[in-house]
Amino acid sequence: MRKSETSRAGWWFLLVVILVYLLVGLIKPAVIFPSLIFLGGIFLKIWWVFLFVFVLLSFLNYYVQPKHVYKYLGKSSGAKGWMMAIVGGIISTGPIYVWYPLLNELQKHGTRNGLIVAFLYTRAIKPALLPLLIFYFGLTYTVVLTIVMIVLSVIQGIIVEKLIEVEK
Amino acid sequence: MLADNTPKQAVFKAAKAIWRSFPILFGAMLLVALANTLIPKAAYGYVFFKNAILDSFIGSAVGSVLAGNPITSYIIGGELLAQGISMTAVTAFLVAWVTVGMVQLPAESILLGKRFAITRNIAAFVFSILAAIITTAILGVL
Numbered sequence: 001m002r003k004s005e006t007s008r009a010g011w012w013f014l015l016v017v018i019l020v021y022l023l024v025g026l027i028k029p030a031v032i033f034p035s036l037i038f039l040g041g042i043f044l045k046i047w048w049v050f051l052f053v054f055v056l057l058s059f060l061n062y063y064v065q066p067k068h069v070y071k072y073l074g075k076s077s078g079a080k081g082w083m084m085a086i087v088g089g090i091i092s093t094g095p096i097y098v099w100y101p102l103l104n105e106l107q108k109h110g111t112r113n114g115l116i117v118a119f120l121y122t123r124a125i126k127p128a129l130l131p132l133l134i135f136y137f138g139l140t141y142t143v144v145l146t147i148v149m150i151v152l153s154v155i156q157g158i159i160v161e162k163l164i165e166v167e168k
Numbered sequence: 169m170l171a172d173n174t175p176k177q178a179v180f181k182a183a184k185a186i187w188r189s190f191p192i193l194f195g196a197m198l199l200v201a202l203a204n205t206l207i208p209k210a211a212y213g214y215v216f217f218k219n220a221i222l223d224s225f226i227g228s229a230v231g232s233v234l235a236g237n238p239i240t241s242y243i244i245g246g247e248l249l250a251q252g253i254s255m256t257a258v259t260a261f262l263v264a265w266v267t268v269g270m271v272q273l274p275a276e277s278i279l280l281g282k283r284f285a286i287t288r289n290i291a292a293f294v295f296s297i298l299a300a301i302i303t304t305a306i307l308g309v310l
Contacts, residue, residue, distance in 0.1 A: 009278045010188065010189070010190070010191040010192040010195075010278055011191045013191060013192055013195045013274050013275070013278060014191035014192070014194060014195040014198075016195075017195040017198045017199055018198075020199075020202070021198065021202065024202065024206070028206075031202070031205050031206055034205045035198075035201045035202045035204075035205040035206075036201070038201040038204055038205055039197055039198060039201040042197050042200065042201060043197075050186070053186070054182055054183070054186055055182075057181070057182035057185055057186070058175075058178050058179045058181075058182040059178075060182075061173050061177070061178035061179075061181045061182055062173055062175055062178035095196075095197075095200070095235075095272075096266075096269055096272055096276075097192075097193050097196040097197070097269075097272050097275050097276075098193065100189060100192070100193070100275060100276060100279040100280060101185050101186055101188075101189040101193075101279065103279070103280060104185070104189070104279045104280060105185060107280060107281075113284060116280065116284075117288050117291070120267065120288065120292075121267050121292060121295070123266060123267070124238070124262075124263055124266035124267050126238055129238055129239060129242070132239060132242055133242060136242050136243075136245065136246040137242075137245070137246075137249075140307065140310060141255075141303070141307060144303050144306050144307055144310070145259065145262075145263075145299070145303045148299050148302050148303050148306070149263070149299060152295050152298065152299050152302075155295075156291050156292065156295050159291060160284075160287050160288050160291045163287050163291070164283055164284060164287055
Protein backbone atom coordinates (compact mmCIF):
# COMPACT_ATOMS: atom_id res chain seq x y z
CA MET A 1 0.00 0.00 0.00
CA ARG A 2 1.42 3.43 -0.97
CA LYS A 3 1.62 6.28 1.55
CA SER A 4 -1.33 8.22 0.11
CA GLU A 5 -3.43 5.05 0.02
CA THR A 6 -2.53 4.34 3.65
CA SER A 7 -3.63 7.78 4.86
CA ARG A 8 -6.82 7.65 2.76
CA ALA A 9 -7.62 4.16 4.12
CA GLY A 10 -7.14 5.56 7.64
CA TRP A 11 -9.72 8.31 7.13
CA TRP A 12 -12.13 5.82 5.56
CA PHE A 13 -11.63 3.55 8.56
CA LEU A 14 -12.41 6.43 10.96
CA LEU A 15 -15.50 7.30 8.94
CA VAL A 16 -16.75 3.68 9.15
CA VAL A 17 -16.17 3.68 12.94
CA ILE A 18 -18.12 6.95 13.29
CA LEU A 19 -20.94 5.39 11.24
CA VAL A 20 -20.88 2.36 13.59
CA TYR A 21 -21.24 4.78 16.52
CA LEU A 22 -24.18 6.51 14.81
CA LEU A 23 -25.82 3.13 14.14
CA VAL A 24 -25.29 1.93 17.73
CA GLY A 25 -26.50 5.35 18.93
CA LEU A 26 -29.76 4.85 17.04
CA ILE A 27 -30.28 1.33 18.42
CA LYS A 28 -28.90 1.81 21.95
CA PRO A 29 -28.36 5.54 22.67
CA ALA A 30 -27.48 4.93 26.33
CA VAL A 31 -24.20 3.26 25.27
CA ILE A 32 -22.67 6.25 23.46
CA PHE A 33 -22.02 8.60 26.39
CA PRO A 34 -20.30 5.93 28.58
CA SER A 35 -18.22 4.92 25.52
CA LEU A 36 -17.05 8.51 25.03
CA ILE A 37 -16.28 8.80 28.77
CA PHE A 38 -14.26 5.56 28.44
CA LEU A 39 -12.49 7.05 25.40
CA GLY A 40 -11.59 10.13 27.46
CA GLY A 41 -10.17 7.80 30.11
CA ILE A 42 -8.01 6.06 27.47
CA PHE A 43 -6.66 9.45 26.31
CA LEU A 44 -5.82 10.53 29.85
CA LYS A 45 -3.98 7.26 30.43
CA ILE A 46 -1.96 7.08 27.22
CA TRP A 47 -1.24 10.65 26.04
CA TRP A 48 2.31 10.40 27.39
CA VAL A 49 2.91 7.17 25.43
CA PHE A 50 2.01 9.08 22.24
CA LEU A 51 4.55 11.72 23.25
CA PHE A 52 7.14 9.02 23.91
CA VAL A 53 6.50 7.41 20.50
CA PHE A 54 6.79 10.85 18.87
CA VAL A 55 10.19 11.40 20.53
CA LEU A 56 11.32 7.90 19.50
CA LEU A 57 10.23 8.56 15.90
CA SER A 58 12.12 11.88 15.83
CA PHE A 59 15.18 10.11 17.25
CA LEU A 60 14.82 7.35 14.64
CA ASN A 61 14.58 9.89 11.80
CA TYR A 62 17.62 11.83 12.99
CA TYR A 63 20.07 9.20 14.22
CA VAL A 64 19.14 5.97 12.48
CA GLN A 65 19.91 5.15 8.88
CA PRO A 66 18.37 2.16 7.10
CA LYS A 67 21.77 0.41 7.14
CA HIS A 68 21.75 0.55 10.97
CA VAL A 69 18.28 -0.98 11.05
CA TYR A 70 19.43 -3.72 8.64
CA LYS A 71 22.38 -4.42 10.93
CA TYR A 72 20.51 -4.57 14.25
CA LEU A 73 16.97 -5.55 13.23
CA GLY A 74 17.35 -6.86 9.68
CA LYS A 75 17.75 -10.36 8.24
CA SER A 76 21.26 -10.80 9.61
CA SER A 77 20.55 -9.39 13.09
CA GLY A 78 20.54 -12.90 14.64
CA ALA A 79 20.11 -13.47 18.37
CA LYS A 80 20.75 -9.80 19.17
CA GLY A 81 17.76 -8.79 17.02
CA TRP A 82 15.46 -11.26 18.79
CA MET A 83 16.75 -10.06 22.16
CA MET A 84 16.05 -6.41 21.24
CA ALA A 85 12.54 -7.25 20.00
CA ILE A 86 11.69 -9.25 23.15
CA VAL A 87 13.06 -6.65 25.58
CA GLY A 88 11.38 -3.88 23.55
CA GLY A 89 8.05 -5.71 23.68
CA ILE A 90 8.33 -6.30 27.43
CA ILE A 91 9.24 -2.71 28.36
CA SER A 92 6.84 -1.02 25.93
CA THR A 93 3.75 0.35 27.65
CA GLY A 94 0.29 1.52 26.62
CA PRO A 95 -2.09 -0.02 24.10
CA ILE A 96 -0.72 -1.99 21.16
CA TYR A 97 -2.00 0.47 18.52
CA VAL A 98 0.07 3.36 19.89
CA TRP A 99 3.17 1.46 18.70
CA TYR A 100 1.96 0.84 15.13
CA PRO A 101 3.40 4.14 13.70
CA LEU A 102 6.86 3.36 15.09
CA LEU A 103 6.71 -0.27 13.92
CA ASN A 104 5.53 0.96 10.52
CA GLU A 105 8.63 3.19 10.25
CA LEU A 106 10.92 0.36 11.39
CA GLN A 107 9.28 -1.99 8.88
CA LYS A 108 9.90 0.56 6.11
CA HIS A 109 13.55 0.86 7.24
CA GLY A 110 14.02 -2.91 6.81
CA THR A 111 13.20 -4.48 10.18
CA ARG A 112 12.45 -8.22 9.98
CA ASN A 113 8.73 -9.02 10.22
CA GLY A 114 9.57 -11.82 12.66
CA LEU A 115 11.03 -9.30 15.10
CA ILE A 116 7.91 -7.14 14.89
CA VAL A 117 5.82 -10.25 15.61
CA ALA A 118 8.00 -11.09 18.65
CA PHE A 119 7.74 -7.48 19.85
CA LEU A 120 3.93 -7.54 19.62
CA TYR A 121 3.70 -10.98 21.31
CA THR A 122 5.97 -10.19 24.28
CA ARG A 123 3.91 -7.09 24.99
CA ALA A 124 1.74 -9.54 26.96
CA ILE A 125 4.52 -9.59 29.58
CA LYS A 126 4.20 -6.44 31.63
CA PRO A 127 6.74 -6.03 34.46
CA ALA A 128 4.59 -3.38 36.17
CA LEU A 129 1.61 -5.74 36.20
CA LEU A 130 3.49 -8.87 37.30
CA PRO A 131 2.66 -8.33 41.01
CA LEU A 132 -1.04 -8.30 40.08
CA LEU A 133 -0.65 -11.45 37.97
CA ILE A 134 1.16 -13.10 40.92
CA PHE A 135 -1.66 -11.97 43.25
CA TYR A 136 -4.34 -13.57 41.06
CA PHE A 137 -2.54 -16.67 39.74
CA GLY A 138 0.55 -17.28 41.92
CA LEU A 139 4.32 -16.85 41.51
CA THR A 140 5.02 -20.22 39.84
CA TYR A 141 2.30 -19.64 37.25
CA THR A 142 3.62 -16.15 36.49
CA VAL A 143 7.23 -17.34 36.05
CA VAL A 144 6.26 -20.32 33.86
CA LEU A 145 3.89 -18.27 31.66
CA THR A 146 6.52 -15.54 31.21
CA ILE A 147 9.20 -18.02 30.10
CA VAL A 148 6.76 -19.87 27.79
CA MET A 149 5.70 -16.56 26.21
CA ILE A 150 9.31 -15.49 25.55
CA VAL A 151 10.19 -18.82 23.89
CA LEU A 152 6.95 -18.88 21.85
CA SER A 153 7.47 -15.28 20.68
CA VAL A 154 10.60 -16.34 18.77
CA ILE A 155 8.95 -19.47 17.32
CA GLN A 156 5.89 -17.44 16.31
CA GLY A 157 8.08 -14.75 14.77
CA ILE A 158 9.96 -17.29 12.63
CA ILE A 159 6.74 -19.05 11.52
CA VAL A 160 4.87 -15.84 10.64
CA GLU A 161 7.88 -14.51 8.74
CA LYS A 162 8.11 -17.75 6.70
CA LEU A 163 4.34 -17.73 6.05
CA ILE A 164 4.45 -14.12 4.81
CA GLU A 165 7.37 -14.97 2.50
CA VAL A 166 5.54 -18.05 1.14
CA GLU A 167 2.35 -16.02 0.54
CA LYS A 168 4.40 -13.48 -1.45
CA MET B 169 26.68 8.14 11.52
CA LEU B 170 23.68 10.49 11.40
CA ALA B 171 20.80 10.12 8.96
CA ASP B 172 20.39 12.69 6.20
CA ASN B 173 17.71 14.66 8.11
CA THR B 174 18.30 17.89 10.04
CA PRO B 175 16.76 17.89 13.58
CA LYS B 176 13.88 20.04 12.27
CA GLN B 177 13.23 17.61 9.39
CA ALA B 178 13.39 14.63 11.77
CA VAL B 179 10.76 16.15 14.08
CA PHE B 180 8.60 17.20 11.11
CA LYS B 181 8.75 13.66 9.67
CA ALA B 182 7.79 12.19 13.07
CA ALA B 183 4.85 14.59 13.36
CA LYS B 184 3.78 13.64 9.84
CA ALA B 185 3.95 9.91 10.66
CA ILE B 186 1.82 10.43 13.79
CA TRP B 187 -0.68 12.57 11.83
CA ARG B 188 -0.91 9.88 9.12
CA SER B 189 -1.67 7.32 11.83
CA PHE B 190 -4.10 9.59 13.71
CA PRO B 191 -7.41 8.50 12.06
CA ILE B 192 -6.41 4.84 12.43
CA LEU B 193 -5.42 5.16 16.09
CA PHE B 194 -8.43 7.31 16.94
CA GLY B 195 -10.74 4.83 15.16
CA ALA B 196 -9.18 1.90 17.06
CA MET B 197 -9.62 3.73 20.38
CA LEU B 198 -13.27 4.50 19.56
CA LEU B 199 -13.86 0.79 18.82
CA VAL B 200 -12.13 -0.33 22.04
CA ALA B 201 -14.28 2.11 24.04
CA LEU B 202 -17.49 0.91 22.37
CA ALA B 203 -16.64 -2.80 22.86
CA ASN B 204 -15.85 -2.19 26.53
CA THR B 205 -19.18 -0.46 27.10
CA LEU B 206 -21.31 -2.83 25.04
CA ILE B 207 -20.11 -6.10 26.61
CA PRO B 208 -20.77 -6.42 30.36
CA LYS B 209 -17.95 -8.12 32.31
CA ALA B 210 -20.39 -10.64 33.86
CA ALA B 211 -21.28 -11.97 30.39
CA TYR B 212 -17.89 -13.66 29.91
CA GLY B 213 -18.60 -16.57 32.27
CA TYR B 214 -21.65 -17.70 30.26
CA VAL B 215 -19.75 -18.59 27.08
CA PHE B 216 -17.68 -21.40 28.65
CA PHE B 217 -18.76 -25.07 28.78
CA LYS B 218 -16.40 -26.35 31.53
CA ASN B 219 -14.65 -28.58 28.97
CA ALA B 220 -10.87 -27.93 29.09
CA ILE B 221 -10.17 -28.29 25.35
CA LEU B 222 -13.24 -26.50 24.05
CA ASP B 223 -12.89 -23.81 26.71
CA SER B 224 -9.25 -23.11 25.69
CA PHE B 225 -10.49 -22.36 22.19
CA ILE B 226 -13.35 -20.24 23.54
CA GLY B 227 -10.99 -18.50 26.00
CA SER B 228 -8.68 -17.56 23.17
CA ALA B 229 -11.60 -16.46 20.97
CA VAL B 230 -13.12 -14.28 23.72
CA GLY B 231 -9.71 -12.78 24.54
CA SER B 232 -9.17 -12.05 20.83
CA VAL B 233 -12.41 -10.15 20.41
CA LEU B 234 -12.04 -8.09 23.57
CA ALA B 235 -9.51 -5.37 24.18
CA GLY B 236 -8.41 -3.13 26.97
CA ASN B 237 -6.05 -2.90 29.89
CA PRO B 238 -4.47 -6.27 30.85
CA ILE B 239 -5.55 -5.59 34.46
CA THR B 240 -9.17 -6.08 33.34
CA SER B 241 -8.23 -9.47 31.84
CA TYR B 242 -6.57 -10.53 35.15
CA ILE B 243 -9.69 -9.61 37.10
CA ILE B 244 -12.00 -11.43 34.66
CA GLY B 245 -9.55 -14.39 34.56
CA GLY B 246 -9.61 -14.59 38.37
CA GLU B 247 -13.42 -14.56 38.32
CA LEU B 248 -13.51 -17.28 35.64
CA LEU B 249 -11.19 -19.50 37.72
CA ALA B 250 -13.47 -18.98 40.72
CA GLN B 251 -16.41 -20.10 38.54
CA GLY B 252 -14.61 -23.40 37.83
CA ILE B 253 -13.31 -22.60 34.34
CA SER B 254 -10.05 -24.50 33.65
CA MET B 255 -6.62 -22.87 34.07
CA THR B 256 -5.84 -23.69 30.40
CA ALA B 257 -8.91 -21.78 29.20
CA VAL B 258 -8.18 -18.82 31.48
CA THR B 259 -4.53 -18.70 30.34
CA ALA B 260 -5.57 -18.79 26.68
CA PHE B 261 -7.95 -15.93 27.47
CA LEU B 262 -5.23 -13.86 29.23
CA VAL B 263 -2.66 -14.34 26.46
CA ALA B 264 -5.12 -13.70 23.60
CA TRP B 265 -6.42 -10.56 25.35
CA VAL B 266 -3.09 -8.81 24.79
CA THR B 267 -1.62 -10.58 21.74
CA VAL B 268 -4.63 -10.95 19.41
CA GLY B 269 -6.54 -7.83 18.45
CA MET B 270 -9.70 -8.22 16.39
CA VAL B 271 -10.71 -4.65 17.31
CA GLN B 272 -7.28 -3.31 16.31
CA LEU B 273 -6.99 -5.54 13.20
CA PRO B 274 -8.10 -2.80 10.74
CA ALA B 275 -5.54 -0.38 12.22
CA GLU B 276 -2.79 -3.02 12.14
CA SER B 277 -3.69 -3.92 8.53
CA ILE B 278 -3.47 -0.32 7.35
CA LEU B 279 -0.17 0.46 9.09
CA LEU B 280 1.71 -2.86 8.96
CA GLY B 281 0.12 -4.52 5.93
CA LYS B 282 -2.96 -6.70 5.50
CA ARG B 283 -0.99 -9.91 4.96
CA PHE B 284 1.18 -9.25 8.01
CA ALA B 285 -1.77 -8.36 10.27
CA ILE B 286 -3.95 -11.34 9.31
CA THR B 287 -1.11 -13.90 9.48
CA ARG B 288 0.17 -12.50 12.79
CA ASN B 289 -3.25 -12.47 14.44
CA ILE B 290 -4.11 -16.02 13.32
CA ALA B 291 -0.69 -17.21 14.57
CA ALA B 292 -1.13 -15.32 17.87
CA PHE B 293 -4.56 -16.95 18.29
CA VAL B 294 -3.09 -20.44 17.82
CA PHE B 295 -0.11 -19.59 20.02
CA SER B 296 -2.32 -18.34 22.84
CA ILE B 297 -3.85 -21.84 23.03
CA LEU B 298 -0.38 -23.43 22.75
CA ALA B 299 1.00 -21.16 25.49
CA ALA B 300 -1.92 -22.13 27.71
CA ILE B 301 -1.48 -25.88 27.11
CA ILE B 302 2.32 -25.74 27.67
CA THR B 303 2.01 -23.56 30.80
CA THR B 304 -0.57 -25.77 32.48
CA ALA B 305 1.36 -28.94 31.45
CA ILE B 306 4.53 -27.57 33.07
CA LEU B 307 2.58 -26.49 36.17
CA GLY B 308 1.17 -30.02 36.32
CA VAL B 309 4.62 -31.58 36.70
CA LEU B 310 6.05 -28.93 39.05
